[in-house]
Amino acid sequence: xxxxxxxxxxxxxxxxxxxxxxxxxxxxxxxxxxxxxxxxxxxxxxxxxxxxxxxxxxxxxxxxxxxxxxxxxxxxxxxxxxxxxxxxxxxxxxxxxxxxxxxxxxxxxxxxxxxxxxxxxxxxxxxxxxxxxxxxxxxxxxxxxxxxxxxxxxxxxxxxxxxxxxxxxxxxxxxxxxxxxxxxxxxxxxxxxxxxxxxxxxxxxxxxxxxxxxxxxxxxxxxxxxxxxxxxxxxxxxxxxxxxxxxxxxxxxxxxxxxxxxxxxxxxxxxxxxxxxxxxxxxxxxxxxxxxxx
Numbered sequence: 001x002x003x004x005x006x007x008x009x010x011x012x013x014x015x016x017x018x019x020x021x022x023x024x025x026x027x028x029x030x031x032x033x034x035x036x037x038x039x040x041x042x043x044x045x046x047x048x049x050x051x052x053x054x055x056x057x058x059x060x061x062x063x064x065x066x067x068x069x070x071x072x073x074x075x076x077x078x079x080x081x082x083x084x085x086x087x088x089x090x091x092x093x094x095x096x097x098x099x100x101x102x103x104x105x106x107x108x109x110x111x112x113x114x115x116x117x118x119x120x121x122x123x124x125x126x127x128x129x130x131x132x133x134x135x136x137x138x139x140x141x142x143x144x145x146x147x148x149x150x151x152x153x154x155x156x157x158x159x160x161x162x163x164x165x166x167x168x169x170x171x172x173x174x175x176x177x178x179x180x181x182x183x184x185x186x187x188x189x190x191x192x193x194x195x196x197x198x199x200x201x202x203x204x205x206x207x208x209x210x211x212x213x214x215x216x217x218x219x220x221x222x223x224x225x226x227x228x229x230x231x232x233x234x235x236x237x238x239x240x241x242x243x244x245x246x247x248x249x250x251x252x253x254x255x256x257x258x259x260x261x262x263x264x265x266x267x268x269x270x271x272x273x274x275x276x277x278x279x280x281x282x283x284x285x286x287x288x289x290x291x292x293x294x
Contacts, residue, residue, distance in 0.1 A: 026051065034063065093136045100129040148184035148271045155179040155225065159209045162192045169196070172208040179211055181225050187267045191275070194260040195230050195289055202234030208285060227292045229278065231285035242277055269294075 030047055047064060049057045104126035113119050156175040163171040181188075199207055207230070214226040237245065248262040265275040268291060278288040 027056070030060070090136050094133060097129045097133045097136070101126060101133065104129065148187050148267075150182050150184060150271065152180050152182050153185055155181045155211065155228070158185065158188070159192075162189065162196065162209075163207075165193070166196055166200070166207075168205070169200070170206040172206070172210075174208070174210040175228075176211060179224050183271050183273070187271070191264040191267050191291075192230070194264045196232075198260060199232035199234045199287070202232070202287070204232035204234030204287075206233045206285075207231065208282065210282065225293055227290060229282055229288050229290055231282040231288040233285050234287055236286045237277065242279075245277060246275075 033047060047060060049060045052060055104122050107113050107122050108119065108126065113122065154177070156173070156177050156179060158181070159173045159175055163169070163173060196207060210229045210231070211225070212227040212229060213224075246261050246265050248259055261275075268275045272294040274290075274292050274294055276290050276292075278290050281288040
């Protein structure tokens, strides 16, 4: 009997030690996954909390939320950096092109230039400098956005108003009627129009707008609005393009300006929202953008 009891105790201790060892291996693997995610600038990691003790679960939830917060801060810093750079570049380019336009126009007005071989060259110089000035002026909107006027409005009604603008698109709007968002409606409309136009240019014919509630919304009594996913079935965005998609002037289109998404992100950052591209699109779609309250 004593031998059997001793063997049972040893077995229990061994099983407990094995369970502790396996649990520690699980925690180590989680730490490695988070380290790799941060190394690759993927701050939106969301590791499961299943199988963790209550303290570990609370820690993992905090780390998951911190990943989102880091991503938002990185996006905001990028927007501010691009704003400063664009402000300097546009100022310097305008300072250089304005005198060229004036001088070339003055020469074209001289009687001695008209009808000579110099006229065409000077006119080309004037046209190029004028075109460059117009090009730069179009990008100044990235730094000249007016301050948003925030007000409460129904998110569902807003999304429905966007769908009316594009009747040829198949819409799936999954937003509860009681979800209220506080934002500048006109600026937010510009963001959605940019997203839908990009989808159409990528040959999409279906767009889905879905509100995602916070997983702890009821328990923590969090605000109703949490996350909005805007998905489409257009062309898949490659990893290389995804890494540059919010960089001003970057575009894969021959006729694109490259400011639509960067402008949209800036508009949302001004209103304490974030805009990101989801690594794994929503089921049934090829591209998913995420709008989240900061």
